[in-house]
Amino acid sequence: MILVMSGTEEGREIVKELNHRGKELLTTVATEYGFEIYDKMGLGHLCLQGGLDVNGLSKLIRNKKIETLIDATHPYATQASLNAIKACKESGIEYIRFQRDETTVEDQPFIHIVKSIDDAVEWCSKSDRERILLATGFKSVEKFIKLKNKKEIYVRILPVPDHIVKCIKMGIKSSNILALQGPFSLEINKAMFKQYKIDIVITKDSGNVGGVPEKIQASKEMGIDVVIIKRQEIDYPIKYSSIEEVFSKLGL
Structure with a gap:
């Protein structure tokens, strides 16, 4: 078997x-x-x-x-x-x-590669940009919640009711929870980034299947910083x- x-x-x-x-x-x-x-x-x-x-x-x-x-x-x-x-x-x-x-990532000034979620949190805390889209899954939300008084945090997570409730209990505003099943096209990413005025995107390197190239391209076209957490x-x-x-x- x-x-x-x-x-x-x-x-x-x-x-x-x-x-x-x-x-x-x-x-x-x-x-x-x-x-x-x-x-x-x-x-x-x-x-x-x-x-x-x-x-x-x-x-x-x-x-x-x-x-x-x-x-x-x-x-x-x-x-x-x-x-x-x-x-x-x-x-x-x-x-x-x-x-x-892994995703092939070119060396570009808007792309920032870090080793861990903690490093991503630290990078965001030092950045003068203020509107973060966290596209790294539900489990990473608790790491970023410490920034909620300094930054506007949006989370893009799977539409799992329990995860949505827990995000709200951690302090994420319900209006900042995007509960959707990915991956997302270039156009959808751009529309989301524009709608919520995102200026930092946090992502894992989930590969082409995970929609990473589309996130990077959308960010490039819209002047957004991308923080990629390495595997x-x-x-x-x-x-x-x-x-x-x-x-x-x-x-x-």
Whole structure:
């Protein structure tokens, strides 16, 4: 049996194709929103919801007789990947990492690359610009909330009711919450930036699939600073950046 840790568009493509080919598999997602997507695809019966630590993964591997684990989690879900690597090593099964390529970023004065969310917060605190669009997901909001008395913070997050409520409780104004499913086109990004008078965009390097090039181009055209948080480097036992390579490794 194959276990696919997904939660990304490519992860869903892998699950869909494996199921189409009649392979025995399970997939895991961290959130209810992720499960709902699989349910709408008619694959909810293959999906387990909830984050798993090393012990939880190892138990699942034993109980379901998993032989191969495909880690197709988000490029920034580093702890999930580290847990998977360790669980596979301890269980003696094959680990395969799928990770989308990084975005090719030209050296331009409006682009600022930082190593962490904390570094992004520090950069913003020192900038004389005041209207931030945080496009790095719900979990990073708590890091930026310390700037809410100095900056106008807008957050672009998935339309998950619990996340919206928590943002409001943290101090984000409801009118500053853009609860939408991306990725977004160049035109939509430009319209949002203009509507809310954004002058700083914070993003992770989620690759082309994550709409990073469109954010950068929209910012360039509108004179907006872009702060890109780099991916954490992990020494993966094996890593591919195309779904075709993953299936070739599986002998499919």
